[in-house]
Amino acid sequence: xxxxxxxxxxxxxxxxxxxxxxxxxxxxxxxxxxxxxxxxxxxxxxxxxxxxxxxxxxxxxxxxxxxxxxxxxxxxxxxxxxxxxxxxxxxxxxxxxxxxxxxxxxxxxxxxxxxxxxxxxxxxxxxxxxxxxxxxxxxxxxxxxxxxxxxxx
Numbered sequence: 001x002x003x004x005x006x007x008x009x010x011x012x013x014x015x016x017x018x019x020x021x022x023x024x025x026x027x028x029x030x031x032x033x034x035x036x037x038x039x040x041x042x043x044x045x046x047x048x049x050x051x052x053x054x055x056x057x058x059x060x061x062x063x064x065x066x067x068x069x070x071x072x073x074x075x076x077x078x079x080x081x082x083x084x085x086x087x088x089x090x091x092x093x094x095x096x097x098x099x100x101x102x103x104x105x106x107x108x109x110x111x112x113x114x115x116x117x118x119x120x121x122x123x124x125x126x127x128x129x130x131x132x133x134x135x136x137x138x139x140x141x142x143x144x145x146x147x148x149x150x151x152x153x
């Protein structure tokens with residue numbers, strides 16, 4: 001008579017445990033990791049925001065971009081300008097342009113407005129617009145958001 005019951009069961013347990021430990025993470029990685037269609041739509045909607053296509057006097061567009069971080073799936077869309085104007089004039093310009101495009105100043109826990117940070121619903125999530133203070137002749141205007149509703153700026 002052959003004894004196969006205990007050895008076969010132990011092999012089966014090891015095989016199932018291996019499939020669960022390796023297989024499930026692999027399935028997750030292949031099916032849900034990284035940026036996908038929802039992030040592409042969000043990036044497109046953010047890139048169409050009017051505030052990214054407008055600039056103060058003295059600004060020449062250097063580049064426009066859209067990105068998605070595969071690890072955290074947050075999306076950015078922005079415009080970078082070469083800028084030779086006054087930083088104060090640029091920041092005042094974007095405060096007015098943001099409000100005209102429906103962006104509202106972001107408030108802190110104490111109901112104080114966060115400087116140069118605005119919020120607005122875009123593609124079903126809250127997006128955050130930030131304006132970088134012009135440095136070394138560069139002005140950055142960027143929108144960032146994710147479907148997890150993270151808070152930015």
